[in-house]
Amino acid sequence: MQDFQHSFTYAFRLVVQADATLLEIVSLSLRVSVGATLLACLIGLPLGAILATRDFPGKWLLTVITNTLMGMPPVVLGLLVYMLLSRAGPLGWLEMLYTPGAMILVQFLLVLPIVTALTRQIIEDSWQEYKEQFRSLCLSNTTTILTLLWDTRNGLLTAALAGFARAISEVGAVIIVGGNINHLTRVMTTAIALETSKGDLALALALGMILLSIALVVNALVYSARLRVT
């Protein structure tokens, strides 16, 4: 119990003193996860909207695959990306392995199915309601999708949030493709895993507290934005 209290006190002190190592890890974590989520939204939002509103051959298969990939084990994806980016792999020439770029790529691939599948579901529900009105207004496909994306922005914010939560809390895939290299690819989750294995519970706990705080702040911001809209 005393250890637990000591760890909490030390963790709190690290946060309050803005420990340099801590800030570096937090900063990289945010850059990687926010970058991956933004990229996934850039592609996943329109892709989900197209799946919801257009009919084309293979739509059923693509929908099933997207839904299935939502449950992709991160370590499996990490392994696949590792094989792709390793020197002998087809994308080895990019020399991305053990870089933040590789971590963004793997998190992007993890988040993309989540954003796409949730977007498809949210837009499909609205599309059933709007379909006839939009046909009556003779909207182009692009205008239809842009209008639907804007009108369902509340739900889509939640989809993006779910994607971000998946990215920021992920450890298996980033440790495989990033290597958890100090000052280069060490993020909060991989640092927590490392410090725990070393027995430095205070730093691990400090990172855990920050991770939870980030989740809290992001959720609070999104919720207040939703309240302003409605």
Added chain:
Amino acid sequence: MNISLTGQPVSRKTPARDPSRTSTGLLPLTVRSVNLSIDGTALLKDISLTIDNNKITALMGHNGAGKSLLIRVLHGILTPQSGQVEWNGQPVEDIKVRKRQSMVFQKPVLLRRSVAANIDYVLALRKLSSKTRRDELLQIAGLSEKAKQQARSLSGGEQQRLAIARALATNPEVLLMDEPTANLDPQATSRIESLIHQASEQAIKIILVTHDLAQAQRVADDVIFLDNGNVAEHSSATTFFTQPASAAGHSYISGYLQTATEKRPL
């Protein structure tokens, strides 16, 4: 006193027609041998008709007679298995023809934005953006005071008035309305009917789906009566309500009158 669609004051109680109005360029409407089946059930059967007056046409019939399907076919948002719909000789599939019409649905489909933004959206879509025009339309709909309110927080009658104002924002030559007053109270219904009259006075052809005989008597100039997916008759409103030519039309009016008598308090 109301404001007309062009901003001129008009009386609500006396919807006198503007004698100088001209016929819409989309008329006549010609429907030839339209057949529509859904899941193997024939719902519109060999429908043929012509509408060449620039007045208010009521599309009437029992529930399930095919009124709502037919108005969607006329607007081109539902494609029949066979037959043609032509507006002044041009097929309804032509997007230029469809853009000259607007449709108001039974349940208004409003964007999740403010009342004003719903009008602005359609004005921008047709490259007609103008604050003056938006304010004019809001005034017509009696929603000027609620311009900044979220459209979906309006009452049912207000939502339908906004839907009509939005439909008018495209400057349509034809306004198709699918039971716009269903589920509305008499006061809200009266305001919608006033808007219908104003639109008609501005040379907009109105095709109105309704199963409310009293409403049809108040607003319609001619009636198309559908029975089980067929056109049972197409006649002037006066003829339809006094001497219906079809047995189905006669039965419909008799049933309505009987129900009305039974409902009358002793």
